[in-house]
Amino acid sequence: MNKKIAFLFMALSLLAGSCTNFLEPYPNGDISDQDLWKYQERVQGLVGQAYEGIALNYNDNEGAFLDGATDDAAITVSTHVMRRLATGTITTSQDPFRTYWDRAYRAINLVNTFLKDRRGYNTKYLTNVRFNELVRNRLQGEAFALRAWHQWDLLQKFGGKGANGAMLGFPIVLEPYDVRQDMNRSRNTYDECVQQIIADCDSAFKYLPIAHRDFLVPNVTDRAYAGGKYWGRFDGITTVALKAMVYLTWASPRFNPTNAVARWDSAAVNAKKVMDFKLTTDAVANGFKPTDGVNWLNPNSPEIIFTARYTNTNDAMERIFYPGGFQGNGQIGASQELVNAFPMANGYPITDPRSGYNPQNPYVNRDPRFYSVIFYNTAAARRNNTGEVMYTFENWSNGGKDRAGVSSTNSLTNYHIKKYVNMALNWSDNVINRQPHAKFFIRWAHMCLTFAEAANQVAGPTDAAKYGLSARDAIAYLRKRNTYNSLPGITTDPYLAEAAGEGKEAFNSLIRNERRIETCFEGMRFYDIRRWSTTLTELNKEVNGADIVRAENGTFTYNLNSRVESRVYTSAYLPIPYTEILRMSNLVQNEGWDGWN
Numbered sequence: 001m002n003k004k005i006a007f008l009f010m011a012l013s014l015l016a017g018s019c020t021n022f023l024e025p026y027p028n029g030d031i032s033d034q035d036l037w038k039y040q041e042r043v044q045g046l047v048g049q050a051y052e053g054i055a056l057n058y059n060d061n062e063g064a065f066l067d068g069a070t071d072d073a074a075i076t077v078s079t080h081v082m083r084r085l086a087t088g089t090i091t092t093s094q095d096p097f098r099t100y101w102d103r104a105y106r107a108i109n110l111v112n113t114f115l116k117d118r119r120g121y122n123t124k125y126l127t128n129v130r131f132n133e134l135v136r137n138r139l140q141g142e143a144f145a146l147r148a149w150h151q152w153d154l155l156q157k158f159g160g161k162g163a164n165g166a167m168l169g170f171p172i173v174l175e176p177y178d179v180r181q182d183m184n185r186s187r188n189t190y191d192e193c194v195q196q197i198i199a200d201c202d203s204a205f206k207y208l209p210i211a212h213r214d215f216l217v218p219n220v221t222d223r224a225y226a227g228g229k230y231w232g233r234f235d236g237i238t239t240v241a242l243k244a245m246v247y248l249t250w251a252s253p254r255f256n257p258t259n260a261v262a263r264w265d266s267a268a269v270n271a272k273k274v275m276d277f278k279l280t281t282d283a284v285a286n287g288f289k290p291t292d293g294v295n296w297l298n299p300n301s302p303e304i305i306f307t308a309r310y311t312n313t314n315d316a317m318e319r320i321f322y323p324g325g326f327q328g329n330g331q332i333g334a335s336q337e338l339v340n341a342f343p344m345a346n347g348y349p350i351t352d353p354r355s356g357y358n359p360q361n362p363y364v365n366r367d368p369r370f371y372s373v374i375f376y377n378t379a380a381a382r383r384n385n386t387g388e389v390m391y392t393f394e395n396w397s398n399g400g401k402d403r404a405g406v407s408s409t410n411s412l413t414n415y416h417i418k419k420y421v422n423m424a425l426n427w428s429d430n431v432i433n434r435q436p437h438a439k440f441f442i443r444w445a446h447m448c449l450t451f452a453e454a455a456n457q458v459a460g461p462t463d464a465a466k467y468g469l470s471a472r473d474a475i476a477y478l479r480k481r482n483t484y485n486s487l488p489g490i491t492t493d494p495y496l497a498e499a500a501g502e503g504k505e506a507f508n509s510l511i512r513n514e515r516r517i518e519t520c521f522e523g524m525r526f527y528d529i530r531r532w533s534t535t536l537t538e539l540n541k542e543v544n545g546a547d548i549v550r551a552e553n554g555t556f557t558y559n560l561n562s563r564v565e566s567r568v569y570t571s572a573y574l575p576i577p578y579t580e581i582l583r584m585s586n587l588v589q590n591e592g593w594d595g596w597n
Contacts, residue, residue, distance in 0.1 A: 043114065044135075056311050057308070058420060058522065064521040069526055070086075070529060073413075076411060081094050086565070087567070104151070107150045109176055115140075155190070157574055158574055161573065165591075169188050172188045186586040210235065210237055210277070211277070212232075243266070244273075244451075251263035251457070254533065264457040267454035271448075275448065292482055297437070304440050305443055306440075308440075310436040314436060315422070323416055325401045325402055325410075330416065332411070334374050338516065345490070347496060349513075363379070368483045373417070395414040397547055400550065413544075414546045449478070457508070461501075470500075573590040
């Protein structure tokens with residue numbers, strides 16, 4: 001046990017420099033393993049420190065740059081590790097996912113120490129019996145929830161078909177361990193990992209309040225230890241949402257070859273519970289409204305189900321998305337394929353003759369959501385979306401300042417990204433208006449999409465009897481609500497009813513497209529196209545951009561099939577970190593990574 005605690009302190013010391021006020025005080029190396037349990041703040045730190053390392057924003061390899069390894073975007077710099085992954089040139093020494101393997105197991109070890117023999121639960125935190133009960137229940141629930149969360153992270157990133165042909169997950173670890181001891185763990189089966197995550201979610205739910213909201217804590221004196229003070233930490237409804245997401249992936253074609261309907265049903269049931277919570281309990285004065293769009297600059301947005309801590313006065317997203325001409329870095333650009341996914345204002349896809357789409361005037365009368373996500377040729381960046389023009393995009397190849405190839409700070413696709421961007425920011429202002437940014441891990445839209453996809457598989461597009469809501473109704477919430485920049489959504493939508501009337505398969509295609517639009521640059525499509533497909537074809541589709549020529553009279557000619565990059569994936573799965581394969585011979589590598597054995 002001494003070795004276990006010594007390792008715990010050693011791991012924590014590596015993280016000490018990034019500790020913030022979000023965390024309770026955490027254990028350190030100046031006390032012994034037995035003394036740890038005498039200091040309640042250090043016991044709380046076992047749970048608090050397990051939040052450390054969770055992403056804070058979308059400007060990393062788990063967020064926008066992960067979309068750069070899909071058909072939604074292209075990364076500008078050729079040496080970026082995610083671009084190397086997408087083009088098949090990554091090496092064992094460049095593995096960007098190794099750090100996430102380490103992060104997850106570090107956090108799991110912390111909460112395992114807390115949970116072992118219920119020692120964390122039985123610690124006395126406060127002399128007041130009522131308040132002590134609130135604290136210890138919350139911490140116990142958070143410990144189970146954090147273990148589920150980090151296990152889900154491992155399963156999503158590293159779960160896959162092993163070189164031995166078996167569908168494998170990660171090594172399940174439920175006890176504290178010492179990495180200095182010889183270990184040779186095996187990967188559990190994919191199904192076993194799913195069941196463990198679900199079990200931990202259920203355990204967490206028993207201890208946690210349904211949500212961290214002040215209005216759910218009628219006794220004002222309790223709010224020092226419960227309620228909105230703990231916004232951003234796990235609560236009961238978050239564990240239900242996590243179950244919905246786990247079941248959805250487990251039900252998907254790649255992981256559900258026999259199409260077990262019970263998995264789809266469990267995904268739908270849990271997603272509907274979350275939707276009902278948002279529509280009833282959270283629909284209070286100044287609270288959640290399904291017609292409102294997302295405010296990416298509000299870390300308390302009612303859309304949120306689970307969010308990261310926010311980083312204040314931040315301009316990271318604006319820097320990576322804006323081109324060099326507007327003092328950005330242009331590190332990633334939207335693909336033509338994503339642009340094409342947005343329908344027209346009347347709801348019809350651009351491939352439908354009734355849409356009114358004109359490929360030589362391609363940005364007119366598009367779905368209002370398009371204008372809150374993409375900067376395109378001649379688009380204006382207006383202060384607060386409606387005020388003065390701060391910048392105008394010029395993406396034509398014969399002289400446009402933002403054209404691809406003229407600068408290492410311009411997008412390769414001739415599209416730049418608007419999602420998450422603070423439209424009140426201009427680095428030329430005397431006082432620069434930087435706003436908070438946070439990563440919204442689970443939000444209302446995710447649950448609508450999860451429910452729609454799962455319910456459609458069980459009951460079809462229009463049957464509301466099964467769940468009290470139809471798949472079509474769930475998608476309607478998203479298509480008609482306000483956009484990110486507060487424009488009205490699709491107000492008249494005959495295509496939605498038409499697609500639903502064509503049956504399950506046609507509506508499934510629409511759901512997938514809606515998911516693509518809604519979750520772009522959130523780091524979700526990378527996993528979506530893998531769980532949906534059973535071959536490598538979808539992963540290896542060519543990524544295109546727009547080639548634009550400006551005539552002397554100011555008109556433009558558009559080639560919307562300008563090849564930007566080929567994808568070269570030899571596996572549908574990510575590799576188990578090479579260093580772990582070398583260290584533990586019982587670990588089976590995922591198929592398609594022969595050079596990583």
